[in-house]
Amino acid sequence: MDRTEKRAFVDSMAEVFAQTSFVLVAQNKGLTVAAVDDLRRKMKAAGATYKVAKNRLASRALDGTRFQGISPLLKGPTALAWSADPVAVAKTAVEFAKGNDKFVILGGALGTQNLNADGVKALAELPSLDTLRASLLGLIQTPATRIAGVVQAPAGQLARVLKAYADKEAA
Structure with a gap:
């Protein structure tokens, strides 16, 4: 050189x-x-x-x-x-x-x-930077998934109760 x-x-x-x-x-x-x-x-x-x-x-x-x-x-x-x-x-x-x-x-x-x-x-x-980003994204998404599950639970329970009454009436 x-x-x-x-x-x-x-x-x-x-x-x-x-x-x-x-x-x-x-x-x-x-x-x-x-x-x-x-x-x-x-x-x-x-x-x-x-x-x-x-x-x-x-x-x-x-x-x-x-x-x-x-x-x-x-x-x-x-x-x-x-x-x-x-x-x-x-x-x-x-x-x-x-x-x-x-x-x-x-x-x-x-x-x-x-x-x-x-x-x-x-x-x-x-862990690599990409792994850390994925973990952080998972942590952010988890509460949203839980909130959606909690909000949907009462509606699902109500539907099951109504179905049970309908089945009881039909029998």
């Missing part, structure tokens, strides 16, 4: 760090090309981005951002992953790490909070 390419890379990464809420740092030492491609596909399916970056350039891009605390993790062959949904990145990385011992999660940052590998694993155990 020449200087202009390096400068453009640092600027693009700084822009990414300004827009995202979570950055994961992982060590990818010894991963095959097929494994990296598989991980990229899984990350893309989860709505995340996975990028192998030069540590020095990534550190420069981190300077002045809220993720500056993860700079010490950038040693050796590292990769960065990020997404709008922090749980999606963490889940995908933790699942991939379970099946591939050469992929090691070093840590990450959620906003200004730095996370170690255990913190990332704990984040991966949380």
Whole structure:
């Protein structure tokens, strides 16, 4: 890379760090090309981005951002992953790490909070944003369903009483 390419890379990464809420740092030492491609596909399916970056350039891009605390993790062959949904990145990385011992999660940052590998694993155990939205929607809809059931119950009981009287009269 020449200087202009390096400068453009640092600027693009700084822009990414300004827009995202979570950055994961992982060590990818010894991963095959097929494994990296598989991980990229899984990350893309989860709505995340996975990028192998030069540590020095990534550190420069981190300077002045809220993720500056993860700079010490950038040693050796590292990769960065990020997404709008922090749980999606963490889940995908933790699942991939379970099946591939050469992929090691070093840590990450959620906003200004730095996370170690255990913190990332704990984040991966949380429900995803879509799951939380569905649960919230279910909670909102439940009272409406109960109200409709309560309102309909007296009318149903009245109809059953009238039917019972009609059956009694017919007999």
